[in-house]
Amino acid sequence: MSDHQPVLLHETLAALAVKPGGRYVDATYGRGGHARAILERLDERGRLLVMDRDPQAIAAARCNHADDARVTIVKDAFANLTAVVEAADWCGRVDGLLLDIGVSSPQLEQPERGFSFQSDGPLDMRMxxxxxxxxxxxxxxxxxxxxxxxxxxxxxxxxxxxxxxxxxxxxxxxxxxxxxxxxxxxxxxxxxxxxxxxxxxxxxxxxxxxxNDELSQLETALKQSGKLLAPGGRLCVISFHSLEDRIVKRFMRRHSLVDPIWRGLPDIPESALPLFERPHTAVRAGAEEIEHNPRSRSAVLRVAERRA
Ligand SMILES: C[S@@+](CC[C@H](N)C(=O)[O-])C[C@H]1O[C@@H](n2cnc3c(N)ncnc32)[C@H](O)[C@@H]1O
Known part of the structure; x- marks a missing residue:
């Protein structure tokens, strides 16, 4: 079985603009490709909270980061992001939140998980x-x-x-x-x-x-993201098909615009200002990455920055 190759890794790290002493949340640990790269950029003050709903991903995280006091590991679905971030006392203080949604290669490749038609297994499909x-x-x-x-x-x-x-x-x-x-x-x-x-x-x-109730999990997590991020904090979402990408694109657009009833008026109250700055342009994998990792072909990274 192959391990999971993180997609759009350089692009995601650039988008997160990791600060050495910052607080980061990787809500989709998988096999930790993105998490490890974030940790490499953190110093001893930096912190990383990782989540996954898959017990195998969490077991891998526990094994990979057993001796790293900077890492907190939580088994939960990212629809419960607020509760998890509150428990860490990080509300409004997260410098970067990553959602690399969908399934991991190990999930797809283990017949007993039942995700794939390539090999026979029990028809399970639960993350x-x-x-x-x-x-x-x-x-x-x-x-x-x-x-x-x-x-x-x-x-x-x-x-x-x-x-x-x-x-x-x-x-x-x-x-x-x-x-x-x-x-x-x-x-x-x-x-x-x-x-x-x-x-x-x-x-x-x-x-x-x-x-796996994937689309409402995504919508719920996105709705929570604004109040979890610190001013200037980055929300990075990697999705793999148009249904997910549409949700992310619309969410980021909607929340980077002033409330319509105040648009064009001179004094806009704080409560009507958008959560995010104008979203960055969507990023897709280049030819070289697609050649090495065909899974990256359909990946789209969208990034929004919490208004300072
Ligand atoms: C594409 S993989 C992430 C790969 C990871 N970035 C890496 O580099 O190894 C997606 C992971 O997100 C997890 N996941 C998907 N939906 C989730 C949800 N709603 N809550 C928590 N974890 C979820 C899956 O179990 C899977 O492990």
Whole structure:
């Protein structure tokens, strides 16, 4: 199994503008690629709080930073960011917050996690296997309309009706408990093939996003970010598909504009001023990074700076 190669690493470090004595939060530790690079730029006064909802990521963090007093490790979902940052007494004092969302390579590559159609495993897909229901459990009970809605909304799958009907018909004969079973059901329905894309790609993406409540996790974390950051603090978000990127782009735009009712007026009260400065331009991986790490092809980094 390969380790996780951090994407847009140099660009993210430049965007975070790490101060040696600053306080940083990496809310998506994964295997710590970004976290390690942040730590290299911190001196003994600097602090890094890392989070992940995946117990394996947290075990890796504990192992990697056992002797580093600058690091605090918390297993939690980033929708609970405020509570975690409050517990550290860092509200309004965070110099940089990183969300590198989506799945890590180890999650994708371990068949037993059930994220991938490339190898057979239990149809689980939970980033935190200790909470919520697995994809198999949900597919066993959801009705055809619910399944179709998830495939359409989170996978932008055009054949959502045919696939959801096929899933419900198949489970009447045999429970769908493995990734190979699901990939097979979808492959039989999708007869027109796209080059370089498995026919079940969108279905797996949709189920993963739904099972892990990924879009509302992101929206909730973004809403909390403003009051956690120090003036001048940076919010850096790396996303991997357009559904996520749209949320990030809209959030940063909306919160870098003066409240519309005050726009154009001479004396704008503090409460109507935007949270962020105008967002930086989106950053994508260059050809060299894409060649070494094909996963970076779809990555987009967006950065916003808390108004001073
Ligand atoms: C793309 S990986 C991060 C990789 C990391 N930057 C590195 O360099 O190793 C995404 C990580 O975020 C975690 N994650 C995704 N959504 C999360 C959420 N809502 N709360 C906490 N962790 C989450 C996943 O479990 C995964 O480990």
């Amino acid at each position: 935190d296997p200790d909470s919520g229901q697995s994809a198999a459990d949900w597919l066993a009970h959801a009705d055809v309309v619910e399944i179709g809605n998830v495939l359409r909304r989170f996978g932008e799958e055009r054949s959502y009706k045919r696939i959801s009907r096929a899933i419900v018909a198949a489970r009447d004969h045999q429970a769908i408990t493995t990734t190979a079973q699901l990939a097979d059901i979808v492959s039989k329905v999708i007869t027109v093939r796209e080059s370089h894309r498995h026919p079940a790609t969108r279905v797996f993406q949709a189920l993963r996003i739904f099972i």
